Amino acid sequence: MDRETRLQALSAFLKAKRAKIPPESIGLAPGTRRRTPGLRREEVAQLAGVSTTWYTWLEQGRDIRVSRSVLDSIATALQLNIDERKYLYDLTLESGSGATLWKEESPEISPSLKKIMNELRYCPTIITDRRFFIVGWNEAASCVFLDFEQIPFEQRNMIRLLFARKELRRLAVNWEHFTRGYLAIFRAYYGQYVEDEWYDRFLEEMKRVHPDFDHLWQQSEVKTAPDVLIEFRHAKAGKMMFHLTSLQVQGSADLRCSIYTPDPDSPTENKLKKLMERK
Template sequence: MNHQARLQALSLFLKTQREKLAPEDVGLPAGGRRRTPGLRREEVAQLAGVSTTWYTWLEQGRDIRVSSSVLDCIATALRLSIDERKYLYALAMEGGVPAEPLKEARPEMTPSLQRILQELQYCPTIVTDRHYDIVGWNAAAAHVFLDFEQVPQAQRNMIRLLFTRKELKRLAVNWEHFTSGFLAIFRAYYGQYVEDDWYERFLDEMKEASPEFDKLWKQSEVKSAPEVLIEFRHSKAGKMLFHLTSLAVQGSGDLRCSIYTPAPDSSTEAKLERLMQRP
């Protein structure tokens, strides 16, 4: 992410977070009707203890100096979560990982990680890197999602596939909720690796390819590991319920396991077993 792109991302993030809050959420009087949703800039500035002009410049993406103490006040005023605070700091203070480590080789599956995938026989599991490129999956994932082996490696990116493959767009009952979780993690990476220009190229590509992507990306959600209940409507197995757990794999490869555990007291595991036994 170049300098100007970083400031634009910061501007969008601050504006989006401000618009999510109502005056009563932060102890301010509601007042009359407002032309736009959320807090006003002067209200955020008041809560953070900074001048309205300075905060306006920050939200406009102007190139101004900021300190960690002031950012902390802004994060508190905007009721940011821990992941959102990290994202704010990375964008405002160029606190991401230097470019040099990003030149390392494409991360690969280790034998131990591959064994874990095999042991999770009826838990569809997908392993991705910091770009959300798919580097590993098990047989259950191939049956529930799609056969990733048939996808060219250059196109084997989970974000791209979710927004461009019709079978995946039909899979989740609440597709927007499902994809928002992936984008929340992706944005956390985006803020962490601010020097990696790959993200800007990818975002431009996806915004052009998918209006839905552009819409959801502008919501600016940031989470490092959401855990949610997902309902699928599989074309062959019917209704399936999974708990999605996202786990970071310790090590230099920055890999992440997305594990879909069949919901207890449901017939999901039995359906998956029958699905995998089909020729």
């Protein structure tokens, strides 16, 4: 991501977060003359203790000097969570990791991680790299999602598959909610690895090929470890309920392990066992 692109990403993020704050949440009247949702720029500036002109320049993506202490004030004014704060700092302070740390070939999965993944027999598990290419999965994941073995590695990107494969669009009852969770993690990586130009090329491709991608991407959600209950409607097994736990694997490869645990109050695990027996 070059500096101009980084500043554009910062501008879009600040605008999106400002628009999501109801004026009444900070003691202001909603008002009838507000042309856009959320707070005005001058209100954010006042909350952060900076001039309206300076904050306007920051939100416009101008190349200005910013200190971490001022960013702390901006983050507080915009009610950012920990992940969103890190994203803000990565974009503004250029503290992300360099693209030189990346190897183009598929990262190696350690024997211990493979064993853990396979021991989770009735918990569909997917391992992705920091660009969201799928580098590992267990049998349960193949049964619930796709037979990833049949997909070439260069096409085996989870973000791309969520938009490109009809099976995955039909699988999640609330596909948008399911997809936003993955995009929130992807945006965290996007901010962390600001020097890796692959992300910009990938985003441009997704916006060009999949018109509904940009709408979800512009919501600017940032999370590193969502833990949510997801309802699937599997073509063969019917209704299935899973708790998604996303874990970052410690190590130089920067892998992520997404584990779908069957809801104990549902017949999901029994359905999955029968599905795997028929495979």
